[in-house]
Amino acid sequence: MRPTTTIQLAQMLLCASTIWQVSLPARASIALDDEIPEEVLRAEIITEARSPIDGQALSSAEFAELVVTTKQQIERGNADVAANSPKLKETLLLLRLRGFLRSVGVPIK
Template identity: 45%
Template sequence: MVEALPPPEDMPEEILRTEIITEARSPIDGKLLSAAEYAELIASLQLDSPPEPMVSSDIKYLLFLLRLRSQIRLILPFLDFSF
């Protein structure tokens, strides 16, 4: 029964959850960073991310029509949309 208990040097999870993390590792090269350096690096990486791809208005309109058609088919399944 005693073997099932964790070793006395293990810190309880409740204490570990309240611990404030003061250093981190860089996601790029794994170097140790302070909390401020890590925050700056993450902010710069988010700024360097590519912008969302632009979709033309014609494609947006076609997608709208396809969604509308699928909703109409749910309500009126006997209509024939094959054209």
């Protein structure tokens, strides 16, 4: 091939790839217009809730507060168990070490 032919071919390929990249998002948005995004489907809005403890009706603010306090109590309980169990501490240390070694690339079965 002559140099001018090679340059022309490169220019045509660049032009074609640019057109493809510009038109691809437009085609994707046309195909997805009638679909609901996954983020929206995952979001759960609770307007009326019942307490899992006694079944009382709660407002959304009260329910959110109950969820936060329950999570805090569970975390505190887990921390207390971990602090009192040396075998559990050792197991957690080994699991963290295994995860680190896997992330570095050491093959572990």
